[in-house]
Amino acid sequence: xxxxxxxxxxxxxxxxxxxxxxxxxxxxxxxxxxxxxxxxxxxxxxxxxxxxxxxxxxxxxxxxxxxxxxxxxxxxxxxxxxxxxxxxxxxxxxxxxxxxxxxxxxxxxxxxxxxxxxxxxxxxxxxxxxxxxxxxxxxxxxxxxxxxxxxxxxxxxxxxxxxxxxxxxxxxxxxxxxxxxxxxxxxxxxxxxxxxxxxxxxxxxxxxxxxxxxxxxxxxxxxxxxxxxxxxxxxxxxxxxxxxxxxxxxxxxxxxxxxxxxxxxxxxxxxxxxxxxxxxxxxxxxxxxxxxxxxxxxxxxxxxxxxxxxxxxxxxxxxxxxxxxxxxxxxxxxxxxxxxxxxxxxxxxxxxxxxxxxxxxxxxxxxxxxxxxxxxxxxxxxxxxxxxxxxxxxxxxxxxxxxxxxxxxxxxxxxxxxxxxxxxxxxxxxxxxxxxx
Amino acid sequence: xxxxxxxxxxxxxxxxxxxxxxxxxxxxxxxxxxxxxxxxxxxxxxxxxxxxxxxxxxxxxxxxxxxxxxxxxxxxxxxxxxxxxxxxxxxxxxxxxxxxxxxxxxxxxxxxxxxxxxxxxxxxxxxxxxxxxxxxxxxxxxxxxxxxxxxxxxxxxxxxxxxxxx
Numbered sequence: 220x221x222x223x224x225x226x227x228x229x230x231x232x233x234x235x236x237x238x239x240x241x242x243x244x245x246x247x248x249x250x251x252x253x254x255x256x257x258x259x260x261x262x263x264x265x266x267x268x269x270x271x272x273x274x275x276x277x278x279x280x281x282x283x284x285x286x287x288x289x290x291x292x293x294x295x296x297x298x299x300x301x302x303x304x305x306x307x308x309x310x311x312x313x314x315x316x317x318x319x320x321x322x323x324x325x326x327x328x329x330x331x332x333x334x335x336x337x338x339x340x341x342x343x344x345x346x347x348x349x350x351x352x353x354x355x356x357x358x359x360x361x362x363x364x365x366x367x368x369x370x371x372x373x374x375x376x377x378x379x380x381x382x383x384x385x386x387x388x389x390x391x392x393x394x395x396x397x398x399x400x401x402x403x404x405x406x407x408x409x410x411x412x413x414x415x416x417x418x419x420x421x422x423x424x425x426x427x428x429x430x431x432x433x434x435x436x437x438x439x440x441x442x443x444x445x446x447x448x449x450x451x452x453x454x455x456x457x458x459x460x461x462x463x464x465x466x467x468x469x470x471x472x473x474x475x476x477x478x479x480x481x482x483x484x485x486x487x488x489x490x491x492x493x494x495x496x497x498x499x500x501x502x503x504x505x506x507x508x509x510x511x512x513x514x515x516x517x518x519x520x521x522x523x524x525x526x527x528x529x530x531x532x533x534x535x536x537x538x539x540x541x542x543x544x545x546x547x548x549x550x551x552x553x554x555x556x557x558x559x560x561x562x563x564x565x566x567x568x569x570x571x572x573x574x575x576x577x578x579x580x581x582x583x584x585x586x587x588x589x590x591x592x593x594x595x596x597x598x599x600x601x602x603x604x605x606x607x608x609x610x611x612x613x614x615x616x617x618x619x620x621x622x623x624x625x626x627x628x629x630x631x632x633x634x635x636x637x638x639x640x641x642x643x644x645x646x647x648x649x650x651x652x653x654x655x656x
Numbered sequence: 657x658x659x660x661x662x663x664x665x666x667x668x669x670x671x672x673x674x675x676x677x678x679x680x681x682x683x684x685x686x687x688x689x690x691x692x693x694x695x696x697x698x699x700x701x702x703x704x705x706x707x708x709x710x711x712x713x714x715x716x717x718x719x720x721x722x723x724x725x726x727x728x729x730x731x732x733x734x735x736x737x738x739x740x741x742x743x744x745x746x747x748x749x750x751x752x753x754x755x756x757x758x759x760x761x762x763x764x765x766x767x768x769x770x771x772x773x774x775x776x777x778x779x780x781x782x783x784x785x786x787x788x789x790x791x792x793x794x795x796x797x798x799x800x801x802x803x804x805x806x807x808x809x810x811x812x813x814x815x816x817x818x819x820x821x822x
Contacts, residue, residue, distance in 0.1 A: 257689065259694075259696075260688070260689040260690075260694075261685045261688050261689045262688070263688055263691065263693070263694050263695045263696075264694060264695065264696045265694050265696040265698075546682060546685065546686065546689070547682065549685060550678070550681045550682045550684075550685040551678055551681065551682075611673075611675055611676075615673045615674055615675045615676070
């Protein structure tokens with residue numbers, strides 16, 4: 220199990236970059252079709268089925284259409300920023316996938332190739348940093364369009380991103396504490412070693428991560444930046460043709476990345492449940508499957524079929540979350556703006572903080588007592604279930620999202636109406652304003 | 657039929673749960689997603705079934721020898737509220753009246769069907785048809801030959817003894 224030579228590393232990395240980029244863009248293209256199909260099915264329709272078998276060529280038709288359409292440029296728009304905004308939106312969206320491991324390492328004649336584009340040590344921090352850069356594209360688009368709806372969409376997107384970035388980060392802290400690292404490959408490996416997906420020992424963090432991911436990707440019920448019914452699609456109101464398409468690609472890439480992240484962080488990534496044959500991790504330059512009883516690392520045996528099987532596992536998990544994204548989108552109505560802010564700052568932030576403390580205390584106690592392995596996970600699962608139960612049954616009582624059931628506030632006492640109401644009041648001579656009041 | 661008013665009981669504050677309602681809604685949408693019974697009509701392949709009283713573009717009935725049944729009495733242009741029928745009548749050697757010009761502007765027509773109701777010889781009919789696309793506006797003025805060539809079924813008149821066509 221020797222490491223790759225620099226030449227082999229460069230070549231394999233280039234191939235991986237090319238493959239991951241093209242595959243993720245192709246998946247994004249087909250997600251647009253899936254979205255419309257799911258929308259159709261949920262509304263008892265058939266969805267697009269005219270272009271190609273089962274409508275499979277619909278993304279191609281959409282792409283051709285978007286390339287051929289006229290690029291509009293509002294006369295009052297800020298030209299450089301207007302052109303720059305779609306680029307700024309799409310670049311962070313497509314590069315975040317680089318750190319997500321998508322399969323077990325693949326053995327080749329030139330060494331074992333890790334199935335991740337860039338296994339960088341900062342892992343998930345890179346994702347957080349870049350995905351929050353995406354808001355610049357959205358906000359610049361809203362501002363540069365010189366359109367009130369677009370600007371409102373941009374303002375909403377930035378405030379929403381900032382609010383939910385906090386909850387997103389806090390929901391990840393338990394994962395970091397449990398894995399002891401922020402590298403995604405190690406998070407996958409730690410889940411394999413623990414013998415259970417982090418979904419169970421960190422269930423509340425998972426719920427918060429899903430909610431924040433919906434907010435970060437601007438999907439319903441958090442699609443306030445777009446809000447067709449109130450803001451005429453918000454920040455991309457003024458965009459047409461391929462520039463509009465780039466915003467769509469950015470949104471769908473965000474969904475793809477968020478789904479892959481959920482699968483990696485909470486569903487064991489590419490690992491196959493109840494099977495230890497796929498335990499693989501680069502440990503001090505050596506691919507190991509775990510540690511023996513004496514603490515010595517045990518070498519792993521990578522194989523092509525394991526790589527393919529784990530790739531399949533990863534694809535299934537990611538697709539599941541993509542479907543959940545679409546399923547939720549066609550179920551839930553959009554939140555009000557105050558509900559979004561309330562949920563982000565007054566509900567998720569304090570509860571996530573408390574949850575971090577509870578998990579930290581539990582891990583500390585378990586470490587002190589010396590419990591390890593499956594029992595460790597089981598105790599954490601119980602604690603998390605308790606927290607989730609409290610969250611679901613106690614906190615979610617008309618507090619998370621309050622509807623119209625809340626008693627209306629008593630009307631504010633009205634200021635006494637002057638007797639001459641409706642009549643234009645005569646101002647005393649010499650008053651500065653002499654127009655209508 | 658009087659309108660029925662459904663009174664919804666609003667839950668008291670503190671009795672609602674967003675998460676559980678959302679999950680309930682997702683269950684409902686999932687049921688619809690996997691439900692194979694879709695309402696989409698595959699239109700060009702599956703033609704839309706029209707009501708027998710659908711009033712579409714006109715049909716002029718013809719005699720067995722190919723002459724139009726119209727006797728150029730002038731009732732339909734008189735009754736037409738949209739004034740879309742142009743009729744110039746003539747008389748042959750036998751004293752039979754026949755239309756020299758009979759044109760209907762289908763753009764002006766409001767498809768009320770009064771021409772069919774008023775026709776004493778059941779010559780002009782509105783028909784069960786809706787696929788009327790053309791490339792030019794002029795093509796929407798149907799002349800007598802065109803009206804006689806229309807082969808779609810004509811509309812069933814309203815029967816007062818069977819007001820719902822049952």
